[in-house]
Amino acid sequence: MNAAAHKVRSVGEQPLPLSGEKGALLLFDVGQAGVLEPAHLNLTRTAVDDPPPRAKASHPSSSHSSRTACPRYGRRATVRRVAGRPPHRDSRPMTAVTIPRPVAGDVVDLILDDHRLFEQLLRDLRDATADREGTRAALSAALIAHGEAEEQDVYPALRRKDAIDKHEQEHGEEEHAEGNQALLDLLECKGTDTQKFDDAVEKLSEALMHHIGEEEQTILNPARTEVSEKVRQDLGTAWASRRNALLDQDCGSIEFVKKVVARAEKDGLLSSDDES
Template sequence: MTTYEIPRPTEGDVVDLILDDHRLFETLLRDLRDSTADREAARAALSAVLIAHGEAEEEKVYTQLRRKDAITEHEAEHGEEEHAEGNEALLALLECKGTDTQKFDDAVEELATALNHHIGEEEQTILNPARTDVSEDVRLKLGKEWAKRRSELLDEDCGDIENVRRIVKKAEREGLLDDDED
């Protein structure tokens, strides 16, 4: 089985680090659409990096940007809702038995739609203000904290289907997911 090398940065501007992951998501989604690619490995890599990325963002970045008034509480909450929607779509993809079915292809597109929407909005409403309203020193500090937490989560096999199920259930309990979508 092919394995994907997930970059493990240890420092940098948090905006650049998050953007690097966004580009990685796009690459992995392309591979998930490619019937000649190792879709199982791409699915495992995307699950791991997507969960680590989002959880680290919510724990280390969104709270700090709110404190710095770079983003509003609403923007942070909306980002968390979109993470929950992406995680729900990820779970549906992980629950597909094979990678050569229409159900799998549909699940990839559902996840791609959720992710692409979130990436676009986050880059405009959260990362742009972080670039302009937060000092470079703070962005570097956040980058180090985010990268450290992201690596810890990757080490904990955060993309495991049982962990993704737990995260989605927690989001449901917290009201981050619409009940009418099931």
Template sequence: MSTSIDLGRPLSGDVIDLILEDHRRFESLMRQLRDSSSDRDAVRQALAALHVAHAEAEEKHVYPKLRRKDAITEHEAEHGEEEHAEGHEAMLKVLELKGTDTQAFDDAVEDLATALNHHLTEEELTILNPARDEVGEQVRAELGKAFATERNRLLDEDCGSIDNVRRIVQAAEEEGLLDEDDEGSDD
């Protein structure tokens, strides 16, 4: 199911700016998701699509390039991927709920907000700041184009569908990215 909410369709730009623009979109969508007077179903569909497209584009293009440029460590990239998986898992719980006017929905939104806010803050501090310092403008522009192209392609493919999010969460579980025993042990 595609969304009527504008998620932006950048074609190019500095990858850091593009990622930060998406981070601000996440924050805006979370505010709308908490607002009981909004079309919460449309918002959760849009948020799921943006979350999947953004995370997958980062993991495919941004994190590997930043590792090769020594802007981030292998651990930082892996930790970012683990946090994406946690966000997908929390997003799936929001998507699976039938109603959007229940305490269960509000609780699931709160869990999603916690996971998402933690990741945005940490990524901006430990990945984007070093990328600003360690990666030149030309590489950031090349990365921006690759990120935007992948992100838009995934949005066009309805990447935020509940079936796709379910598949992503299952794959993350199989890869050990959602190991419940390690929860909180990295902090």
């Protein structure tokens, strides 16, 4: 892989597509001498060459942060290294998960970025060696902010443009409600090392993966073909702004999620089976 292929689009222990490679998921850790290196990689392209060797340097005696600018993201993400523990390629997250905060872009691309983020966070929730508590909190915040911004900005605009119809909009909102109920069940688990927690993760995964598949086919595809690039860019800015504002409101807290689920119940978006 040449040097250009190693440029970082965003950091933090979150998967983000490399430039020009949609679907390639990459986690970053801070290597020796403060150099960013892949922690683990889910390749959707052909095999690549090993990265160039890193310069050797002694490990510092205290933890520190390394910051790198993010082209699409308005805030810098921080990767932390824990003192006394030399990094390696298979290291797991040791601190709270950082949620990317885009500020602009094609709304389709931004939503797809979040979908890939959700998939990675679900994988981490299944991993007994990962920071499950931090991952659960990050998934809750990202999922609520994502869905609320879609319902308030994206779905209505796409319907006005005749890219989707009333049924598709309402079905998307119903699936959000089902996912939020499953998320609440997960948040109510007292620990992260129980069978109840594992079952709640799988219930959420099933609801979320179903929704992602349908949304990408029945909502995002029409957005690509029936809506102009300018409109998608404007929608991307509006969606990102609302999403980031919700993140600032601690929208992933159990109290906030309870209010979202209660509103869905009042609006008739949850069936009795979903509430049980």
